[in-house]
Amino acid sequence: MASVFEAMHERRSSSKVTDEAPNHDEILELVEAAGQVADHSGLTPWRILEIRGESRRIVGESLAAASGLHGHDAEKSIRKSYRAPLLLAVIVSPRPSVKVAVWEQEAVASGIAHALSLLLHERGYGAMWRTGIHTRSEAVRIAHRLEPDERMLGWIYVGRYPDRPRQSRRSRIEVSRHVSSL
Secondary structure: OOOHHHHHHHHOOOOOOOOOOOOHHHHHHHHHHHHOOOHHEEEEEEEEEEEHHHHHEEEEEEEHOOOOHHHHHHHHHHHHHHOOOOEEEEEOOOOOOOOOOOHHHHHHHHHHHHHHHHHHHOEEEEEEEEOOOOOOOHHHHHHHHOOOOOEEEEEEEEEEEOOOOOOOOOOOOHHHHOOOOO
């Protein structure tokens, strides 16, 4: 088992994956672990929607519609939703609270998404986080059957890493530019 440090340092977005994905029971196990992220007042202001098989087309169609694409351009856009066998839609479900602002509840949902990507990496699955300007469009909201107060945060595209060695890369950030003292 990799350490948290190793998982954080090694994880990279994986746009190329195989057709193997975690099954529903494995997703439940991973979401349960990810659900341990810091969550002020324990509001659990999020939910995960599993999208497999032909249901992935719904994602692609909603993004194409939100983009105003038609014909060949729409089909090209829709095909992107088939890049991985499993899409995990991360949905922010804000809870009424006088103590916890909506932005903080969105941060919790973001933490869930990141924790899931680390857990998937640890299990040998590649994950790519997809967002964009149309994530919160009306077409996406309707296609995913979101409640009026819910917001789409994005999708995690998931599949097994291909049979090629995963190489550890050096840090992508210049750490000294991001850490200072008060």
